[in-house]
Amino acid sequence: MTEYRRILLDGAAVEVVRDGDRLLAPDGRAVGVDEAVHLPPVVPSKIIAVHLNYHSRVTEFQGRLPPAPTYFHKPTSALNAHGGAVVRPERCEWLNYEGEIAIVIGRTCRNVSPAEAGEYIRGYTVANDYGLHDFRDTDAGSMLRVKGSDTLCPLGPGLVTGWDFHGKRIRTLVNGEVAQDGNTADMEWDMHYLVADIARTITLYPGDVLLSGTPANSRPVRPGDVVEVEVEGLGTLRNHIVSGPVPVRADVGAQPTESEEVRSTALGGDWEFRGVRAPRRP
The missing domain is CATH 2.30.30.370 (FAH)
Structure with missing residues (x-):
């Protein structure tokens, strides 16, 4: 490697x-x-992320996987790096970590089979697919502000070639305490499947990034927290949370909310189940 x-x-x-x-x-x-x-170890033209992939995450939400993967798009302006600050905007409270593995495309890829997809992958890196759930009530369909706000896509520290993704441990630690602990064996769709699925209709270019999903126990973090994602064989991605100096403007657009869906999603529950309450976080 x-x-x-x-x-x-x-x-x-x-x-x-x-x-x-x-x-x-x-x-x-x-x-x-x-x-x-x-x-960031790569300069992608696009960042595509799968919604659900790890069975532990699906179980946590008391749901079930769809028959095929579903995806959302993170803008490249969300890119961040190892050691960078992740900004929780003022007037927002529900910023969640999601430790993930990122697939990096190595050459132009279109209409390939899962068996061929590995030939188009340059390598892998560690990712943290942060979500700003305060905007979930308005952006749940596109996830644009939830997952695409500035600084919410740290990648790194490096891009590793020749790495075998099978049976690898992935952990997220917050202030040194283990928060997520999963294994790629728990994924429904592996790296090659995801690449082949997307490339059926979307051309992938060298440097493009696919985020492959997160295990259970994504939870909110606050300014001052240090979040690390460790992936066996890929290293540790470390970031710290800061508070944005300027509040989200109140004179335009949908505003941050704290609905039952927002709280329950941030805390790992099924929002349709009543009685999900949580204290407000400073």
Whole structure:
């Protein structure tokens, strides 16, 4: 396996290769892993995410999987990197982590079978598909603001090639405590299936990202929290939560809400089940 990272090196974006505790640039320059300023490891033209894939997540919501995957789109302006700050806007309370594995496309991909899809994958990276559920009442169909607001798509720290996704552990930790603990064996649709499914009608280009779903126990986090996603063989993606300095404008558009659906979704319940209440978070 080889791990590639994108970092700021003397003010320029450079793709480097990890060699132990050092990151090596093509021109011979080197920087320590812990000293590097990271960028997202890829520059995608699009980011596509599957709604539900892990059986533990479906069980948590007291539901069932659809007969085929369903997806939503995160704008590239949501991209963030290892070590970056994830912003919870003022007037919003329900920002949830979702530890995931991201598939990165390596060459133009269209109309391939699941058996062929692996040939079009460059590698994999760690992702955190944050959701701002305060906007779920208005954007549940598209998930645009829920999942697409600025900073809500950290990727990294590196892109790993030659990684076998079968039977790999994925964990999310909040302030050092395990919050999610799953395994890719719990996925209904594997990485190759997802790529082939999307590529039936949408051309995937080199660098494009597919997010493959999250296990159970996505929960809200607040400013000051440190969130880490660990994937066996891919490393650890670390981010911290900050409060946005400017409130969401109140003079335009749908406003953040705290309905039963918002609270229950954020806390892992079926919103149609009555009696789901939770204290407001500061």
